[in-house]
Amino acid sequence: QVQLVESGGGLVQPGGSLRLSCTASGSIFSINVMGWYRQFPGKKRELVASTSNDGSTVYADSVKARFTISRDNHKNTVYLQMNGLKPEDTAVYSCHAQGDYYSDYDGGMLHFGSWGQGTQVTVSS
Numbered sequence: 001q002v003q004l005v006e007s008g009g010g011l012v013q014p015g016g017s018l019r020l021s022c023t024a025s026g027s028i029f030s031i032n033v034m035g036w037y038r039q040f041p042g043k044k045r046e047l048v049a050s051t052s053n054d055g056s057t058v059y060a061d062s063v064k065a066r067f068t069i070s071r072d073n074h075k076n077t078v079y080l081q082m083n084g085l086k087p088e089d090t091a092v093y094s095c096h097a098q099g100d101y102y103s104d105y106d107g108g109m110l111h112f113g114s115w116g117q118g119t120q121v122t123v124s125s
Contacts, residue, residue, distance in 0.1 A: 002026035002114045004095050008080075009119030016123070017083045022095030022116055024076040029109060031099035034071055034078035038091035038121075048093065049080060063089075085123045094118040 008020040024031060035050025035058075049059045049069035057069055066084040071077070078095060095116035103110050 002028055002101050002112045004097055004114050004116035006095050006116040006119045009121045011122045012085055013125055014087060014123055016085050020080040020093055022078050024097050027102040029100040031097050033098045035096050036080045036093055038093045040091050087123045090123050092118045093121050
């Protein structure tokens with residue numbers, strides 16, 4: 001399967017900024033959608049932002065004015081620029097990608113949906 005590797009999480013003070021990165025690797029034919037989700041302890045994972053091949057983006061209302069998602073198709077990488085961070089943004093942030101790749105078994109094309117390992121973002125004084 002296609003693998004996703006994330007980076008950029010860490011500890012930041014309220015009002016600070018972080019940029020998360022997620023890179024997909026494997027025999028990728030195309031990536032149709034890449035996005036970021038976050039999960040609070042004991043809660044369901046929720047969408048933060050996503051971007052599709054047509055350039056459209058979707059943001060959670062809670063982050064619209066502060067976060068920006070972008071994508072480098074040549075690098076198979078998606079970024080999440082997070083500004084004006086608040087304590088309530090503290091969560092595990094995970095990358096997700098959907099697309100098509102070439103099978104190692106017979107070379108045929110298969111659909112994939114992959115998750116990254118998650119990166120911790122902590123906003124605290």
